[in-house]
Amino acid sequence: MRWGAVAWRLAVALMVCAAITVAARADEPETGAAKAASATPLVGQLLVASSSIGDPRFAETVIYMISHDADGAMGLVVNRAYGEGPLDALLEAVGVESEGASGRVRLQYGGPVEPGRGIVLHSADYSGASTRIVADRVAVSFGKDVLEAIAAGVGPQRSAILLGYAGWGPGQLEDELSRDDWLTARSEESLIFSDDLDSVWRNAMDHAGLSL
DSSP states (O other), rough: BBBBHHHHHHHHHHHHHHTTOOOOOTTTOOOOGGGHHHHHHHHTOOOEEOOTTTOGGTTTOEEEEEETTTTTEEEEEOOOOOEEHHHHHHHHHHTOOOOOOEEEEEEEESSSSEEEEEEEEEEOOOTTTTEEEEEETEEEEEEHHHHHHTTTTTTTSSEEEEEEEEEEEEEEHHHHHHTOEEEEEEEHHHTTSSSGGGGGGHHHHTTTTTOO
16 A cells, blocks of 8 residues: 555654654663564564454555564554655654665654654674664664664665554453454565555465455
8 A cells, every 4th residue: 555645744743843852762661662672472473354343444464563462452554554765864864864875765654652752673694782672583663873874875775764553551451352353374575575565464464364
């Protein structure tokens, strides 16, 4: 799903007005969105919205899970985008030096919670002060350092810049799973860093063992 140039401009404006840019400072404690991923079965896996999910905000979404424990869960929608725009314009908007930056970047919708909060999901070949390893070869970064690295050409090989995240309170996700709102599937980099977002949900359903 691509929401076009207008949505891109609104999303960038949201980042600026929220004064959050790419979210937490490296010296903040690991709480809330920046909490390190816990070693539970869903961390590093995909939640795939079932065709009967009751919440229209999550219809045909695929969510990469980055934390899940007794306190709740957090994930990032990986198949919705606001649009694409110049990399240097995005960097300037969030206060990162853009000299020498070129090309275009896609700004993605990560979920309905804290929609002005920026999070970068990326391959684990990059590690900065705000980086948390999720599982295998995938990590998340919550600070400007990753954008600075991308601008300098030394960032992660694969990345997705997202606004917002999906969050659940204690027991909430388990209730949704028991209602069959979600299917689970193993994660693949080809799904979480796909160039073709429109195909991700159907491909993830195949990974979950359901063909549409």
